[in-house]
Amino acid sequence: MAVDRRQLIVEAATKSFSLFGFKATTMEQVAKIANVGKGTIYTFFKTKEELFDEITNSLIKEMKLAAEESIDESKSFQDNVHRALYRILEFRLEHQLTIKLFQEGREMRTPAVMEVIERIEKAILNFIKDKIKLAIEKDEIQPCDPELTAFVMIKMYIALIFDWEKNHQPLTKEMIAKTLEQHIFQGLSK
Template identity: 50%
Template sequence: MATVDRRQQILDAAARSFSIYGFKATTMDQVAKDAKVGKGTIYTFFADKEELFGAILNEYILEMKAFAEDVLNDQLPFFENLHNVLIAMVNYRESHRLTIQLTHEVKDMGTPAAIDALQKVEIAIVGFIKRAIENAIEKRQIKPCDPEITAFVMLRLYIAFVFEWAETHEKLSNEEIARLFRLYLEDGLAVPPV
């Protein structure tokens, strides 16, 4: 039991450190001090900083997926449901301290580990959306399409609507984003009712 608790102490301390300082500036000494363990104790669980960071990132991705799954509602039409999930995932990603810090680190320093981490987060989101698209194709709710490319386009469209547009224009409401989503995608993919 103590082993699991120590490992979790280390993970919690590392998550705080990576969220505050980013990947590059976080040290194993900081994590050990914050976790109140010896630095050697960290190495009994994790080979190096990269492996520790990978464990933090995996936990974050699992949390984000669970958050998105909680938003899913099988009673809603596909595009409405997907809109709700996309908004939830994009907002979760952009409001979480870890991804905020990593985004700054990528922009400021181009740290390879931060770039890789953000790509893994995007791959996880695209994978989640891809599975929803595959289910919708199977249920004949949308036309056959390449689920991975479609998921990528949908995610990019949401990022553009939610964040990039707001950099130079008035922020769009969730209702306006849903309307634009339908305008650009639903009319092109939706199978007409029988």
């Protein structure tokens, strides 16, 4: 079987985006890494953005999968939310692509990158929102606006993991769980 050129291109682009970010990745660079002509890329993807979208959509799917896998039906809602959010943010730190993307978003505000970050954050929000809806249905927590509660939880998580350590000692996983428990769950659980 002949090499799958499309696959080669996607892999090359992933490498380059991970290493240099969106803006600093050139289509010529991608073509060279993939060992194809630049024109070939454009037989599969209309624009650089479209190639980028395909890759970041895979990333989001992967992230959702990781989050879903961290859920353990036999455990409590609180435990699961903590595990899922921790897993998602861990994922962000484990993958070169997310690290580079968030860095580029922070430092250069590249529009295409900002859009992707928004999509990632929406995906996380919807994931948690669904878990909250389910927990309300199952009467595990008090009724609340799932969107708003998911929003608050995520903001708190990001604050505890990323913002807190700008001026303090990083919090351990256990301390984050305890803080979340103390500040949110005790106010929600029956």
